[in-house]
Amino acid sequence: MLYFFNTDIYTLIFGFNYNENSKSNILTVYNQLTDIRKHKVYSYAQQQLDEQNSNLNEKSSIYVVGTSAAGEPIEYGDFDSEMIQTDVPAKADKAIHIKGDSMEPKIASNSIIFYHEQPTLEIGEIGIFEINGSAVTCKKYYVDYESKKIILKSINPKYEPMYFARDQVRILGKVVF
Incomplete structure (x- = not known):
């Protein structure tokens, strides 16, 4: 099926293939942002990390x-x-x-x-x-x-x-x- 659709398992499941190129693409986009927008991206990423880590609390x-x-x-x-x-x-x-x-x-x-x-x-x-x-x-x-x-x-x-x-x-x- 993957061959038929000319895709990979990650793209099929998640809608994109997250690999080393994705990191590079994120940095490329980030580096083109203004300082204010970079701060917003950083704040959002930090919020996502905090939420992820708080979900790891057992009780x-x-x-x-x-x-x-x-x-x-x-x-x-x-x-x-x-x-x-x-x-x-x-x-x-x-x-x-x-x-x-x-x-x-x-x-x-x-x-x-x-x-x-x-x-x-x-x-x-x-x-x-x-x-x-x-x-x-x-x-x-x-x-x-x-x-x-x-x-x-x-x-x-x-x-x-x-x-x-x-x-x-x-x-x-x-x-x-």
Whole structure:
């Protein structure tokens, strides 16, 4: 196939063949830039290197703020937040323990999931929800615009959707993986 298209594996996969000539080409272009543009290229390259190196960090710290149901909402209860060291998704603000199997197979019972604090969700996104100011659950978010109800759905088909008035539900955040 490579012969047929008169290309090499690097060009086929990446769109270009990065080799010693590429380094020379980059330097040729760089040397033709004004000093201000050279500074921008350097800043961008440094930012890319920093990002690459930060992705190599094995563990990050994040607060586990409580327990959320993956089933019927559970009361907040007493829970002292704890700091854990683990692999944390880039947009995660907090973590929460999941209790229940309603979000399986995507989210297992007794797992820790991460969420980004935000007050809104897109239809179908998985979120953490406060119900009636005292209970928490993890579900997929839907809205029935005719009845003006919020519908929280499980992934596990053995669970029925839950319907709430808008003032009964507060979105705590979007689950991030």
